[in-house]
Amino acid sequence: MSTIISILVKYNQLLLSQISQLLIFIAKNIPLSKPKYDITSPKYNKHTVDKVPIIKIFKRLDYKQLLTEYKITHGKDKRPVNPRGKNPVLPDTICPQCGAPHIYIYDNTGGRGQLWCKVCDLRFNKNKVDFKTETFICPFCGHVLSKKKDRKNFYIHKCVNKKCSYYMDSLAKLSLEDIKEYKKDKHKFKLHYIYREFTTNYFDVDLSSMPKGATSLKFRNFSSHVMGLCLTYNVNLGLSTRRTALALWEIHGVRISxxxxxxxxxxxxxxxxxxxxxxDYKPTNYLAADETYTKVKGVHQYIWLVMDAIKKSILGYQASFSRDTGPCILTMRMAFDKYKEFPGKSLKFVADGYTAYKLAEQQFKLNNMDFDVTQVIGLTNSDPISTEYRWLKQIIERLNRTFKFSYRVTNGFGSEEGSNTHLALFVAYYNFLRPHSYSYWGPLNSIPELEKIPTMPGKWQKLIELSQQLIIEKQVI
Structure with missing residues (x-):
């Protein structure tokens, strides 16, 4: 018996020794906490936004003024072109930059298309209708960017210079396996500098447009109090329209469809x-942004939200069927309009790792609104930025869950109008009527006119009345 026990003990010690050696091998050669993907690899550069290029703007010039300046400087007139080739410049050709007539324009490439203005030194193509008033230049090598792709709302310009420092650095970061894959599928990698030029000016879009389907509040069969009851059951308690109609009949004896x-x-x-x-929300300098989604006729509709992370009020909101930069800019604009003076670099704007927020930041900087977007990536605090700003991301995620809970009972909307209505009423309820633990179970924004009213249907009526007064005041102004 003792012999068997001693053999088992020795065998157990042998196994422990082998396990110890395996653990040492794993610790040296196999990292236990390997990331899901290496975001520093050039393969994932498609999810990054490059800095703004150098924008060279060409101004419209007057060839007569240029000729006068030339005469004053040189003491003689600038002589017209003396064409000697077989392809003379047509009489109807003029310089698109200074307006010089054809007598001052060279055929620069022997009939292959390029022309050269002797007055303003511009080279242009005679077959090109539009004159390009600005040129995008790579900030790394000074090479003019080439327009490569035409998307729905933007153009993609690319630096094709193979000696560009950006391209050389990206190429040097590729591993041997990445180089083999790059040779087979180059479209999977982003090694060149690119810039997205937006064709839609989202800074001219009206943010105060009224939703479609708005009707007057002239009550024929019911009173304004019934409407307040409808909003209380439908928005505050999260009942569907059918359940709201049933509650009004069974509780209040009001038969309504x-x-x-x-x-x-x-x-x-x-x-x-x-x-x-x-x-006037008087927002702080801590904003958090995120997007969630609803469904309209089975199709995803994205809901963009920007909130004051300190005061908890929703400052910007948009609904869109596309998850691109346009609605992101509109939502951020709506939030920034709440500031009497834009805070600039002191603004702490936190979002997730989605590229649209960085592209929006780039467009705001081009419109003289300089601030930085802080992106909290992943679910764990694996970097100093996530550790410092995780609490902001958690606040906006909590808001998303609150919104999804209010949307859950609808089981999707039957029209875009219904979705927009739900979003507008949710924001109004969340900001002015909903009790919050943050404000000691009072509303986030206290309105003296609403505090005097004890019932929620009455508060809804008063809120609509205050909004109507604001609309009339703006029309008078």
């Missing part, structure tokens, strides 16, 4: 939106 409840909601959203968007 779900269609009428829906129309009340659409009208209320249209009238309360101006007050919500123009209220």
């Amino acid at each position: 779900h269609v009428t409840v829906s129309k009340y909601a659409i009208s209320a959203a249209a009238f309360v939106k101006p007050y919500v968007d123009n209220y």
Whole structure:
């Protein structure tokens, strides 16, 4: 018996020794906490945004003024072109930059298309209709960017210079395996500098437009109090329009159709939106942004939200069927409009790692609004930025869950109008009516006119009335 025990002990010690050697081998050769992907690899540069290029702007010139200046400087007139080739410049040709006639224009490439203005020294193509007033130059090598792709809302310009320092550095970072894959599928890698030129000016879009389907609040069959009850059940308690109609009948004895409840909601959203968007929130310098989604007729619709992370108010919101930079810029604009003076670099704007936020930051900088977007990536604090700003990301994620809970009972919307109505009423309720633990179970933004009213239907009526007064004041101004 003792012999068997001694053999088992020795065998156990042998196994422990082998396990110890395996652990040492794993620790030296196999990292236990290997990241899901290496975001520093050039293979994932498609998810990054390069810095703004050097923009060279060409101004319109007057060839007569240039000729006068030449005469004053040199003491003689600038002589016209003396064509000697077989392809004379056509009489209707003029320089697109200075307007010089054809007598001052060379055929620079022997009939292959390029012309050269002797007055302003511009080289242009005679077959090109539009004159390019600005040129994008690579900030790393000074090479002119080439337009490569035409997307829905932007053009993609690329630096094709093979000696560009950006390209050389990206190429040097490739491993041997990446180089083999790069030779087979170059489209999977982003090694060249690129710039996205947006064709839509999202800074001219009207942010205060009213939702579609807005109707007047003239009550024929029911009173304004019934509308307040509809909004209370539908928005505050999160009931569907059919459940709201059922509650009004079974609790209050009011027989109303779900269609009428829906129309009340659409009208209320249209009238309360101006007050919500123009209220003086006095925001802090800590903003958090994120996007979630709903469904409209089975199709994903994205909801963009920007909130004050300290005061918890929703400052910007947009709904869109595309998850691109356009609606992201509009949401951020709506939030920034709440500032009487833009905080600039002191603004702490936190979002996730989605590229749209960095592209939006780039466009704001081009419009003289300089700030930095801080991106918190992943679910764990694996870097100093995530450790410092995780709390901001958690706040906006909590808001997303609150919004999804209010949307859950609808099981998707039947129209875009219904989705926009729900979003506008949710923001109004969240900012002005919903009790929050942050504000000791009071509303986030206290309005004296609402504090005097004890019931929630009355508060909804008063909020709509205040918004109507604001609309009238703006029309008078």
